Amino acid sequence: MTPKIDRYLQAEQPATPCLVLDLDRVEENFTAMRTAFPDAHIYYAVKANPAVPVLRRLVALGSSFDAASWEEIALCLQAGAPPARISFGNTIKKAASIRRAHEAGIGLFVFDCAPELEKIAAHAPGAKVFCRLQVGTAGSVFPLSRKFGTGMDMAAELMVRARDLGLEPYGLSFHVGSQQVQAEAHEAAIGQVAMLFDELDRAGIKLRMINLGGGFPTRYGEEIPAVSAFAGGIDRALRFHFGNAQPQVFLEPGRYMVGDAGLVSTEVVLVSQRLKTDELRWVYLDIGRFGGLAETEGEATRYMIRTPYNGAEDGPAVVAGPTCDSMDILYEKQPYWLPLALKAGDRVEILAAGAYVTTYASTGFNGFQPLAEHYI
Amino acid sequence: MTPKIDRYLQAEQPATPCLVLDLDRVEENFTAMRTAFPDAHIYYAVKANPAVPVLRRLVALGSSFDAASWEEIALCLQAGAPPARISFGNTIKKAASIRRAHEAGIGLFVFDCAPELEKIAAHAPGAKVFCRLQVGTAGSVFPLSRKFGTGMDMAAELMVRARDLGLEPYGLSFHVGSQQVQAEAHEAAIGQVAMLFDELDRAGIKLRMINLGGGFPTRYGEEIPAVSAFAGGIDRALRFHFGNAQPQVFLEPGRYMVGDAGLVSTEVVLVSQRLKTDELRWVYLDIGRFGGLAETEGEATRYMIRTPYNGAEDGPAVVAGPTCDSMDILYEKQPYWLPLALKAGDRVEILAAGAYVTTYASTGFNGFQPLAEHYI
Numbered sequence: 232m233t234p235k236i237d238r239y240l241q242a243e244q245p246a247t248p249c250l251v252l253d254l255d256r257v258e259e260n261f262t263a264m265r266t267a268f269p270d271a272h273i274y275y276a277v278k279a280n281p282a283v284p285v286l287r288r289l290v291a292l293g294s295s296f297d298a299a300s301w302e303e304i305a306l307c308l309q310a311g312a313p314p315a316r317i318s319f320g321n322t323i324k325k326a327a328s329i330r331r332a333h334e335a336g337i338g339l340f341v342f343d344c345a346p347e348l349e350k351i352a353a354h355a356p357g358a359k360v361f362c363r364l365q366v367g368t369a370g371s372v373f374p375l376s377r378k379f380g381t382g383m384d385m386a387a388e389l390m391v392r393a394r395d396l397g398l399e400p401y402g403l404s405f406h407v408g409s410q411q412v413q414a415e416a417h418e419a420a421i422g423q424v425a426m427l428f429d430e431l432d433r434a435g436i437k438l439r440m441i442n443l444g445g446g447f448p449t450r451y452g453e454e455i456p457a458v459s460a461f462a463g464g465i466d467r468a469l470r471f472h473f474g475n476a477q478p479q480v481f482l483e484p485g486r487y488m489v490g491d492a493g494l495v496s497t498e499v500v501l502v503s504q505r506l507k508t509d510e511l512r513w514v515y516l517d518i519g520r521f522g523g524l525a526e527t528e529g530e531a532t533r534y535m536i537r538t539p540y541n542g543a544e545d546g547p548a549v550v551a552g553p554t555c556d557s558m559d560i561l562y563e564k565q566p567y568w569l570p571l572a573l574k575a576g577d578r579v580e581i582l583a584a585g586a587y588v589t590t591y592a593s594t595g596f597n598g599f600q601p602l603a604e605h606y607i
Numbered sequence: 608m609t610p611k612i613d614r615y616l617q618a619e620q621p622a623t624p625c626l627v628l629d630l631d632r633v634e635e636n637f638t639a640m641r642t643a644f645p646d647a648h649i650y651y652a653v654k655a656n657p658a659v660p661v662l663r664r665l666v667a668l669g670s671s672f673d674a675a676s677w678e679e680i681a682l683c684l685q686a687g688a689p690p691a692r693i694s695f696g697n698t699i700k701k702a703a704s705i706r707r708a709h710e711a712g713i714g715l716f717v718f719d720c721a722p723e724l725e726k727i728a729a730h731a732p733g734a735k736v737f738c739r740l741q742v743g744t745a746g747s748v749f750p751l752s753r754k755f756g757t758g759m760d761m762a763a764e765l766m767v768r769a770r771d772l773g774l775e776p777y778g779l780s781f782h783v784g785s786q787q788v789q790a791e792a793h794e795a796a797i798g799q800v801a802m803l804f805d806e807l808d809r810a811g812i813k814l815r816m817i818n819l820g821g822g823f824p825t826r827y828g829e830e831i832p833a834v835s836a837f838a839g840g841i842d843r844a845l846r847f848h849f850g851n852a853q854p855q856v857f858l859e860p861g862r863y864m865v866g867d868a869g870l871v872s873t874e875v876v877l878v879s880q881r882l883k884t885d886e887l888r889w890v891y892l893d894i895g896r897f898g899g900l901a902e903t904e905g906e907a908t909r910y911m912i913r914t915p916y917n918g919a920e921d922g923p924a925v926v927a928g929p930t931c932d933s934m935d936i937l938y939e940k941q942p943y944w945l946p947l948a949l950k951a952g953d954r955v956e957i958l959a960a961g962a963y964v965t966t967y968a969s970t971g972f973n974g975f976q977p978l979a980e981h982y983i
Binding site for chain 2: 277281298306320323324325326346377379381382385409500501502504507509515517553557560563574575576591595597598
């Protein structure tokens with residue numbers, strides 16, 4: 232929530248549902264991270280919010296970009312990012328996408344297994360590659376499961392293989408899980424990566440980069456550590472494990488950069504109590520899980536909701552979306568305390584919704600149009 | 608899977624991922640339901656697949672339409688459906704949407720609580736209304752939870768209220784849950800509805816319609832009852848409970864109508880084994896939970912997957928989508944048996960994917976474009 236967004240909502244009363252995002256807050260977040268990590272290269276995770284105004288602002292600030300697909304690479308290029316500042320950061324890539332990226336001048340690719348390495352060698356010969364490791368994600372709201380990354384033993388073999396395939400073994404990456412609130416999570420992984428640097432050095436491969444991934448949190452409700460709180464421990468761990476041979480450090484913030492810069496303005500469609508035996512209110516909004524709020528799956532993300540009745544008497548309510556889909560419920564297991572005065576037609580705001588919302592929106596589930604977006 | 612789809616895939620090799628749907632199969636499904644329920648009014652649940660070619664074919668066959676939003680109503684009108692054959696079937700409606708529907712000639716609205724009834728009375732004066740009841744959904748793959756419907760006691764009061772508000776209390780509806788495979792599920796609910804008909808008759812309100820909702824299953828893998836198997840029990844229950852005063856019967860099939868008419872053609876992007884300690888293969892497709900296969904959430908829908916190696920030696924694999932999202936996994940708790948020969952670049956088909964796929968697709972998560980659609 233920023234004063235600029237407040238003024239915009241007052242003045243424009245944009246049709247709901249819509250995202251309103253303050254680009255100056257994105258800039259503040261970028262600057263705070265650059266201040267906390269003065270030597271790091273910041274690769275914005277485009278998937279968090281790929282809107283062109285966001286990309287343009289970050290290009291102007293000197294950010295680099297972590298792209299999940301050829302389509303995201305093309306967006307970055309259109310927004311003015313030089314190819315040298317774009318990393319193809321998805322371990323799962325079609326051969327055709329690798330080829331297109333290579334032709335567009337992208338020179339840095341991630342991988343986590345031999346078949347992907349072979350694809351990169353065939354379609355982006357000579358490229359720099361970094362290997363993604365599987366590390367612990369305890370402390371994260373969205374742990375990354377086993378979908379990405381390889382083990383330490385396999386990683387060393389794969390880096391040797393990369394060299395033999397004519398690629399440039401460039402570095403190692405890991406990801407501690409999204410919305411990671413334990414500042415110590417990165418430190419243990421840095422130690423593991425340093426051991427792998429040493430092992431590969433003995434094999435004649437000099438790695439140059441450590442990619443700490445993303446996961447830096449945004450503030451949904453509970454207090455979270457500031458980005459500077461992560462920086463101290465990470466810096467100490469890097470100095471301890473790498474001494475005078477400091478690698479380049481890459482960061483891939485997504486949620487951190489745009490989460491608290493935006494909100495979703497929504498309208499209450501219906502408030503009902505439908506069973507005499509059940510006093511629980513149901514509050515239906517004009518956006519739900521399939522309109523963009525996908526991260527409420529399993530009630531994982533608990534957004535702050537601002538209503539016109541702040542401070543008024545409140546009570547528990549189930550919060551649900553507007554579709555005929557029974558899965559389209561935001562908060563039911565843990566009902567949400569909302570003002571008793573809340574009624575159909577009221578505008579409410581879902582705060583800190585700048586990340587991972589617009590692109591999750593379905594193309595038209597139940598006929599509802601994708602979320603409108605306003606970048607101010 | 609139909610021969611026409613096979614021929615199309617062979618001849619056209621359309622870019623993946625895409626839906627290919629055989630409109631003749633939709634017609635066969637409609638005809639089978641009309642044959643099984645000769646006296647019922649069939650309201651196709653547009654949300655299952657709102658593609659214009661599907662709607663046009665059903666308009667030509669004389670189908671009616673169950674719309675979830677003003678936008679779906681507009682689609683039906685564009686496809687040539689007369690307003691008298693469209694029901695506004697979402698219990699959660701904005702006032703503006705009700706007004707637009709009323710102005711377009713839509714005369715039938717569902718509701719399940721007093722505030723919604725008041726909205727309808729204000730913005731669609733004189734309309735026919737039906738009240739949705741909450742009934743048991745045991746036996747359904749997608750039970751409808753508590754999001755929709757009111758209790759029997761409240762329903763009677765609400766129907767009286769509807770009359771007093773100048774609306775026409777027209778009928779009662781319920782829904783036994785989507786992909787309902789127990790043919791008996793409807794029968795118990797019919798008895799409850801009949802009691803409510805009697806009770807309202809004593810209050811001077813003569814209801815005319817019973818809406819049995821949807822839920823009729825499509826064949827994903829295991830055998831399911833044919834639509835005719837549902838018809839016998841439903842017909843017996845209607846005769847037992849309503850005798851000579853048979854109400855109009857409405858059906859709202861969605862999944863049943865289009866599910867087995869379509870398939871998703873997809874490409875294997877990567878097959879990997881990434882941990883020496885874990886022999887499980889991971890198979891990544893170019894479509895996942897956010898590209899349209901949303902119903903694999905919780906591994907609820909287990910689609911049949913056809914590969915070019917049918918009959919070859921197979922083994923377990925985790926099946927996942929192409930995005931950087933750790934939730935984008937289709938089958939992991941119960942790995943999927945797939946041929947060992949399967950490799951990146953292979954085309955595979957996800958069968959019986961004609962319902963609830965295209966509109967769930969995100970607008971561009973991770974930069975991936977929405978699912979292409981081919982209606983043949």
